[in-house]
Amino acid sequence: MKQMKKGTKILLSVIGAAVVVLGAFYTYRGVYYQSHFLPGTKVEDVDISKLSYPQAKQKVAKTLRDSNFTLYDQKTKLTQVSGKELGITQNSTAYLKKIMRTQNSWLPTTTVRAESTTNAMINIDQQKLNQYVDQTLTTLNQGRQAPQDAKIVKTNDNYQIKPEVAGQTFDKSAVTKAVKEAVSKGQPKVQLADSHQQAKVTKNDAQLTEQLAKIKKIDTITGKYTIAGKTETITPAMIHQWLGYSDGKITLDQTAMKAYLSSLNDKYATYNKSRQFKSTKRGVVTVPAGIYGWSINSASELPKLTDVILAGKDFTREPVIVGTGYSKDGYGDALSDIGNTYIEVDKQNQHMWVYMNGQLKIDTDVVTGNPNGHDTPVGVWAIWAKERNSTLRGENDNGSKYASKVAYWMPIDDTGVGIHDSPWQPQYGGDWYKTHGSHGCINTPPATVAKIFNMVSTGMPVVVF
Structure with missing residues (x-):
């Protein structure tokens, strides 16, 4: 009986000692994890178990900076970029403090896992990201087929829609978004299979x-x-x-x-x-x-x-x-736009006729330009102005200037030739023009030219031949 009591005392002592040890360990553990992260704690896939806050923050920052991201098109590896190239920094202060603050170091569990579910911890330098994507796509898109919009094409006798053609080139905004999302989620593989440029117009448009x-x-x-x-x-x-x-x-x-x-x-x-x-x-x-x-x-x-x-x-x-001279009804011959109202000047016969609606109204002898350097130009001209009491100016053969006053002036071409009165001419018609011709104008008896002036209108054709 005494021997049994002695064994019981020993067992109780062992148990007591174990309890003391366990209590000491539990106390130590509880105190230790008040300033360190619990085992199994991960942030953005970075294991920060048993690390103090400063150690964890440093490890997260270094891991992000040194991490590499590989770009894929389906299973094809395209290229790789480091976090440093993308200007990645971490902003884990608030989140790490929250984990530290909310974890219970006195619980009997041995493993606690914490994961960030937002991208608030990771900062990406947008300028560096844009520069990287620009440079990368310049290389990646070389030799790749760009998408082609659906379009209407002509056949021999009809038209049809030619369907769009899928492209293999990458879209800048889609690639930028894919890289940013992968980095924010800590995913080392960036899948660009859905980042190809798409045709803007499809056959069903x-x-x-x-x-x-x-x-x-x-x-x-x-x-x-x-x-x-x-x-x-x-x-x-x-x-x-x-x-x-x-x-x-x-x-x-x-x-x-x-x-x-x-x-x-x-x-x-x-x-x-x-x-x-x-x-x-x-x-x-x-x-x-x-x-x-x-x-x-x-x-x-x-x-x-x-x-x-x-x-x-x-x-x-x-x-x-x-x-001038266009008629909606035409004149039978396409070149017969002169119609039946016109002035006819025959230089060979030194005569002028005025026809109105097919009826001869005036015919008179005239004096045309001197054939020795001042010949009246032939052609189908038109009266483009009517002026009273004008002064005609020009140059004589000897270089001297002249200024002739006329009562009636009707220019007909683009060189200064026209129809006007010429009171200085003693006679008209015949061969008088060969030695006493004008400077190109059509000299007309004063009394007759007054009638012509009152009868004709601008735009009226003048046929000189």
Whole structure:
């Protein structure tokens, strides 16, 4: 009995000693982990177990700075970048203090794991990140196919949508975002498989489909030009050749259309063309071009023709015309724009006729320019001004200046030649002009020129031959 009591005392002593040791260890542990992180504590995948706050902060900062990030396209390794290159710094002060403050060092557990779930701890130098992505993509995108938007293409007799083409080049904003997210989450692998540039327009794009329907409609229209009483047809086949699609817009070949307008101008315009003219005394004569005549103003007409075609409806229009003598009804012959109201000056016969609406109103002898250096220029001209009491100035053959006062002045060309009274001329007609001709003007008897002045209007053609 005494021996059993003795054994019990020994056991109790051992247990007591163990309790004391355990208590001491528990106390030591509890005190120690009040200033150190518990075992198993990780922050951003950095193990900070048993480290003090300053040690943990230093380790986290160094790990982030020395970490490497590898960029992948699927399973293909592209390149690698260090945290230092990206200007990564850590801002773990608040978070580490929070862990230290909230961990319970007196709990009987032996492992506590803490993980940051935000990117607030990691700072990335945005400027360095942008520079890195710019430089990296310059290399990575070399030789890679860029995406191609879906577009409308022309076939021999139709139009269709050519689907978009996927690209292999990387998009800057997508790559920047992927790198930033991986770094923020402490992921050493940066996957760029979803960072390729995408086509902006796909084959199912609503606007593209709408434009295809519009271009097909335009391809069927017919246009007509009415020019000086004649009709020219713009066929669907012609429009098909002009139509195109570029940069998301329906286009028309401006060069080809300009060439078409030029061909119409060559066919119908009268400006700068000689004419067959039925004269009063000499029958049909060829008169060179002068300032009289009209032409198609291609510069103004081209955008108007473009707009009317793109409207997608059949149309009839007259082109924009510049010059004089144009008639919507025409005169049968495209070059017969002189009409039946005009002044005729026959230098050979030294005579002038004034016709109004086909009726002869005035005919008179005249004196034209001296053929020895001052010949009156031939051509189809026009009265472009009417002036009373003007002074005509010029230079004589000997270099002296002259100033002639006239009561009636009607300039007809672009060199200073015109019709006017000439009270200094003692006679008109015949061969008088050969020795006493003018400086190029058409000298007219004063009484007659007054009637002409009151009868004619500006723009009236003057045929000199």
